[in-house]
Amino acid sequence: MSVPASQMWAVASYVLGQKLRGRKRYPLVLMLEPLFRCNLACAGCGKIQYPPHLLKRHLTVEQCLQAVDECGAPMVSIPGGEPLMYPEIGRLVQELVARRKYVYLCTNAILLKEKLAQGVFQPSKYLSFSVHMDGLREEHDEAVCREGVYDEAVEAIREALRRGYRVTTNTTLFEGAAPFRVRDFFDEMMDLGVEGMMISPGYSYSKAPDQEHFLRRQRAHELFSRILSNPKRRWRFNQSPLFLQFLMGKQDFECTPWGNPTFNLFGWQRPCYLLQEGYAASFGELLETTRWEQYGRKSGNEKCRDCMVHCGYEPTAVNHTFGSWRGFRDAVVATVSGKP
Numbered sequence: 001m002s003v004p005a006s007q008m009w010a011v012a013s014y015v016l017g018q019k020l021r022g023r024k025r026y027p028l029v030l031m032l033e034p035l036f037r038c039n040l041a042c043a044g045c046g047k048i049q050y051p052p053h054l055l056k057r058h059l060t061v062e063q064c065l066q067a068v069d070e071c072g073a074p075m076v077s078i079p080g081g082e083p084l085m086y087p088e089i090g091r092l093v094q095e096l097v098a099r100r101k102y103v104y105l106c107t108n109a110i111l112l113k114e115k116l117a118q119g120v121f122q123p124s125k126y127l128s129f130s131v132h133m134d135g136l137r138e139e140h141d142e143a144v145c146r147e148g149v150y151d152e153a154v155e156a157i158r159e160a161l162r163r164g165y166r167v168t169t170n171t172t173l174f175e176g177a178a179p180f181r182v183r184d185f186f187d188e189m190m191d192l193g194v195e196g197m198m199i200s201p202g203y204s205y206s207k208a209p210d211q212e213h214f215l216r217r218q219r220a221h222e223l224f225s226r227i228l229s230n231p232k233r234r235w236r237f238n239q240s241p242l243f244l245q246f247l248m249g250k251q252d253f254e255c256t257p258w259g260n261p262t263f264n265l266f267g268w269q270r271p272c273y274l275l276q277e278g279y280a281a282s283f284g285e286l287l288e289t290t291r292w293e294q295y296g297r298k299s300g301n302e303k304c305r306d307c308m309v310h311c312g313y314e315p316t317a318v319n320h321t322f323g324s325w326r327g328f329r330d331a332v333v334a335t336v337s338g339k340p
Contacts, residue, residue, distance in 0.1 A: 003196065003238060006125060007102050014074045015322045025258045025287055027073040028315040029104075031273045033264035034059045034092065038082040040108055042144050055081075057265055061088050065095055067263040070283045075102045077130070077260075079273075084111040090120035097126045104130040106170060110149065112156035116163055128166040128195065131157055135171065136185045143174075154192065161193050168238045170198045175215050179226035186235050196238030199224075200310040201247070203274045217306045221249035233338050241334035242317035242327065243310060248340060251317070251330075255296040255304065258287060259315020271295045273311045275303060 003011075011028070018026040035058035036050050068076060076096055083089055084107050096103045109131045121127065134143035137150040160167050169189050173182065189197055201215040201224075215223065224247035237244060245251040257272035267279035268286040272295070280286035296304050296312075320327035334340050 004125060010074050010100075010102065011318070012322065015318060019322065025256075025292075027071050027261050027283075028259045028318060029075040029077050029311075030068060030071045030073045031077050031079060031260055031262040031311065032064055032067060033079055033081065033262065034064055034083060034086045034089075036081045036265070037085050038080060038108075039085060039110055040082070040144050040146060040149070054265065058086055059265060061092050061095065064092055064263075065099075067268075067283070068096065068099065068101065071261060071263070073101075073261075075104065077104045077106060079106040082108055082111070084115055089115075093121060093127060097124050100126060103127050104168070106130045106132065108132050108144065108149065109153040109156035112153075113159050116156075116159055116165075121165070123164040123166075125166070128168050129157075129160055130168045130170045130198070131194075133169045133171055133185075133189065134173075135177070136181055136188065139177070139181065139185075143172075157192055157194065167194050168196050168198060169194050170200075172200055172202045173215070173223065174202045175219065177223060179223065182227045183232075187232070190234050190236065194236075196236040198237070198239050198310065199227075199244075199247070201308050203307055203309045215306070215308075217308060220247065220306070220308050224248050228340050231339060235338075239310060239314055240317040240321060240331065241340050242320055242331055243314045244340035245330070245334065246313055246317060247308060250340075251320075253313050253316040253320065254298055255307065255312035256316045256319065257295055257312050258290075258292065259319070260311040261286060274307065274309060 015028070037055045037058070078092070080086070083105055086092070093103055093105065103126055105127065107129060109129070112129065115121065131153055133150070133153060134140045140150040140153075141147050157167050171185070186197065201220045224244075228244055228248055242251055246253050260273060261283065262269040262273040267281055268283055269276060270278045270280060270286065270290050271292065275295070280289065293299060295301055321331040322328065
């Protein structure tokens with residue numbers, strides 16, 4: 001684990017507070033999408049396939065902040081699209097930091113050096129740049145469908161670290177990923193000096209151009225077991241060790257989609273960041289009127305059968321950590337030993 005102690009304490013106290021209030025469904029991370037527009041066209045992405053008139057639109061800062069206040073989650077992830085293309089990204093981040101929200105700005109980093117040079121952001125323990133890195137140079141450039149992006153991202157990471165910013169990476173793996181190459185990638189990210197890494201299998205967006213390389217559940221277990229068995233002590237992951245165990249097939253979790261709710265141009269997305277089956281006008285309406293029993297692997301929903309993505313299962317792992325002595329023990333043992 002590489003999460004700073006202050007952030008771990010904020011999340012732990014928040015989760016325990018929810019449990020003491022008897023709340024079974026509560027948000028952990030708000031997925032805030034101010035826009036869908038992007039400067040890449042990745043084959044596995046389902047977000048940029050909207051018609052041009054929607055790609056030109058974006059939320060106002062006021063709309064974003066209202067969603068943040070309404071939700072109340074201690075962490076806010078800003079994906080997209082590419083959030084650095086959002087014209088008021090600096091003001092939005094400043095407002096979130098003022099609210100003491102832990103912000104993960106998810107970026108492909110193409111524009112990051114430019115924004116840093118312009119002074120759009122200020123270093124803060126509440127702000128992390130989560131740079132999308134899908135492996136070493138060859139794998140990453142192939143995943144984003146453009147040569148040279150890996151090198152641009154590495155340069156931007158170095159510059160952000162030089163300026164004192166927190167930087168993590170976010171990696172999505174697909175069918176055909178070579179475990180030894182992924183392990184080499186982990187080494188390279190540690191050599192760069194990033195704070196921690198996030199990994200997750202890709203989800204088969206219905207809008208994604210490439211539908212052939214999404215991992216099925218058993219294949220995902222096999223791949224992540226080969227990647228994460230005998231981990232190096234120097235590897236640092238910015239996610240729950242129990243989620244890593246889940247990826248390896250050592251934990252049998254059910255999805256808790258309300259843990260990472262999504263707010264975007266259309267409102268509160270049902271039921272999660274990955275599926276679009278209607279929208280709610282408020283967060284309360286999302287929690288109260290969504291038929292959650294229709295989602296998750298046990299529901300039998302075909303769309304959920306193979307999903308193992310972190311936005312559905314990371315909150316489950318965190319809840320399990322603080323929901324039972326066994327979960328807490330497993331998390332502590334994995335953290336101390338360095339072996340998921």
